Amino acid sequence: MSAAEEIVVEGQAVEAVPKRAMTLGTGTSLVVLAVLLLVPLVVKNFIIFQMTMLLIYGVAVLALNILTGGSGQFSLGQSAFYAIGAYTSAILMETFGVNYALTLPIAGIICFGAGFLFGQPALRLSGVYLALATFALATAMPQLLKLGYFEKWTGGVQGLVVEKPDAPFGLPMSQDMWLYYFTLVITVAIYVASINLLRSRSGRAFMAIRDNEIAASSMGVNVALYKTLAFGVSAGITGVAGALGAIAVQFVAPDSYTITLAISLFLGMVVGGVGWLPGSFVGSAFIIFVPNIAESVSKGLSGAVFGVLLFLVIFLVPHGARQVAIVGQQLAARLRR
Amino acid sequence: MTAMLNVKDLRAFYGQVQALHGLNFSLDEGSLTTLLGANGAGKTTTLRAICNMVRSTGAIEFEGAALLGRSTENIVRLGIAHVPQGRGTFTAMTVEENLQLGAITRRDRTGIVADIERMYDHFPVLKQRHTQQAGTLSGGEQQMLAVARALMLRPRLMLLDEPSFGLAPLIVRDLFKILGKINREDKVTILVVEQNAQLALELADQAYVIETGRIVMSGGAKEIANNEDVRKSYLGY
């Protein structure tokens, strides 16, 4: 085998989403918000719970979107940060009696740190190599959580049970409903902050790195800083999602945070449209509901049905839900004339 | 003389941007034609459109066969060799493997071996380096290799995209001499896209000048070279 060099022209592995297309229009956003605010008032608690999970996974997918769609770094390891967030929250609540709301920023900061730290060695890896590294992180996490060494905090294989909070000030709503609105507020806050991040100077730095790392570096972008920052931010947001998840599901256990979760989040990002933040919630809906649909179609072949449905989606909209949104926008424009 | 290549109303698009706005031209069999114009005028796009490497509409006919619906590799198999901009060398492979690749669609093993020897005669430097990795060759040598690779196809028509790019003038002169020889002796019809108008006009019989996706001038190479207005407005000298 020759030892000559392989010259690689840096192509775009992750395609750019034009800035004006980054969000839904103001009108659509308001409609969606209205739906999200009003629906829980008319449905059963279990549906409210599912909607809460939709928001939570949506936030996790959004975090991945910032990392991959924003800064162009692949990650199959988000489940690790989700787990850290979840366990942080659970341990703080159960062992130290911290108020549930306070656990969120703490989980976020700890995960930000973890992500930032992980981003350092990841600097030298990209593409398939980075995918492998994050994959290793994801597979390691459940095992680390089961280690006897940490058992007195983590509860070992059985995990920890978490108390669901009551609505504050004696508000007349169920625990599920309160948790839903609490999650909604946080989700909207994170969503708005993320959009602003991507539109800011840092966001532009991320995208410059995604599109052409060498060019970005030669223009003075501190590539190392921004790449690790992207990892940190993404991990932090995922950690908050994990914390919310722990509270919503009311327990944490190592086997809830396996590579399957990381893969699901990845699929959620693709189905929603890479780099398109609103799509995160479409993707989240996909990963929550479609496996259930698959199982109801055929218990024995649920995996196959899921795979077929996934193929259908990616054949019809290879660029994810964003494509549907674009078509929708074009139709709307035509109707306005 | 019959027209070997007939291009009618060719429009080409890069995404939403239209690069060619209805080109009409033809190449006679056995001719050596040059397509001139400034940067961004559409010269490369024209060659790419002939090989279906860019989305186009219109009609392109080569020896009676319509080209526009065919895949690039099928167009090549009809006998059209394209030396692209940047040469497109298989840098990871040896010089000899590059030549073999030029003939990959041919079945006549003895013919291929004989042709490789002929290429080494045309371009002795390639023979010297024939087991070397193509990526280690200099720019001029890679250009010779690209031309040789194209010739291995035994093409009826050869398209060259800015062969003089980045090469020292002496090397360009040698290269053009060889192109002339190939045109006359091997009867290969040639279409050369060039920015170096002066040299190209010395070599060619026919010339077209293209500007922002339209042909603005056509005629014999000598007339165009002698036409001071044309030279000043379109060719910059």
Add this chain to the structure above:
Amino acid sequence: MELFTNQVLAGISTGAIYACMALAVVMIYQAIDHLNFAQGEMAMFSTFISWQLMQWGVPYWFAFVLTLGFSFIGGIAIERVLFKPLAKAPILTNVAGFIALYSIINSCAGLIWDFTIKQYPTPFGSSPFLGSQLISTHQAGMIGITLLMLLGLFFFFRYTRIGLAMRAAASVPESARLVGINTSWMIALGWGMAAAIGSVAGMMIAPVVFLEPNMMLGVLIYGFAAAVLGGLTSPFGAVIGGFLVGIFENLVGTYIPGVGNELKLPIALALIITVLVVKPAGLFGRPIVKRV
């Protein structure tokens, strides 16, 4: 010291499994420039087919060859039907496709043959090889077959026209089209070959890990790791990588305290990644020069 040598040797024999799988991984990487997560499942499915043939009375080597042929055709068919339409789609969408394929194959295998573990025969017998307690005749046979495949691939790529065409299509697709190569079919061919190689890997591995639908997951990951370690452009590197990964895995399990079976995988991966941080193109890969 003796423990060390023993573990190294044991690692080489398990490493043969990973080397085999790594060859299939490199094969497909050469064709399509990415890793196919469903390859392990395809190998598993092929192995089940061979098992089924043998259940119906077909003798081993006959079933082996039939399975090879079926896998080759199957690989081409999957590429033409499922991945050719995605050729222009973004890479990440293709990756989602691999995941979907994984899910489909795993589920179908479970339904057709269920999840109980089955014994799978070896043509090499399982007595100690040359009297050694560490390598059985089967493992020696497995190493032999892997080396044979490697040799075959080497000749294929170096000395055949189609091999040359495939290399060209993978390295500079546009130039390959300009010499008349149908790059789309080269990709299909790459898939077929990768599927065939994977089926051999599966049939060699099954006697050791036993046949069941989830048998290939760990193997595939180690196979990826081995391929990446060896350098994704080098079949030779893949094989060496496979052996090294086997050795790492064994040594980690033996010498690092408190590491059970579950942690072996992430630690082995971590070690590989450390190598990559130092040598980003892998041990035998061509150093990658990035150009703007």
